[in-house]
Amino acid sequence: MFIVTGGAGMIGSNIVKALNDRGIDDILVVDNLKNGRKFANLVDLDITDYMDKEDFLVQIMAGENFGPIDAIFHEAHAQPPPSGMAST
Incomplete structure (x- = not known):
């Protein structure tokens, strides 16, 4: 498993995309859920969970x-x- 803190932000979501491009989708994204707009950065990405x-x-x-x-x-x-x- 890969853990990406701040994974819904611009840099974090690009790291998730780069991992997906390498065939990796066992990813836990950790971020502050108070800002619902950040979810848009993850819409087309494959992750295991979001916390x-x-x-x-x-x-x-x-x-x-x-x-x-x-x-x-x-x-x-x-x-x-x-x-x-x-x-x-």
């Missing part, structure tokens, strides 16, 4: 076994500060 990042973290902390993992592509990023809040 919200919070659910993924809960399962990791609980010691969930995801089976053999071939690679993890970590493309997730911290959310930008709320609008109107200055970043330092």
Whole structure:
């Protein structure tokens, strides 16, 4: 299995596409599901499952076994500060 965090974003979904182009579809995409528009990036791609990042973290902390993992592509990023809040 391949895990792609941030997999519904532009970079992550292109990694999923590249894996699909190589015949790989055993892919777990992890991303923030609060932004429903991101799903559009995955419409034509083959994945095993899609998981919200919070659910993924809960399962990791609980010691969930995801089976053999071939690679993890970590493309997730911290959310930008709320609008109107200055970043330092």
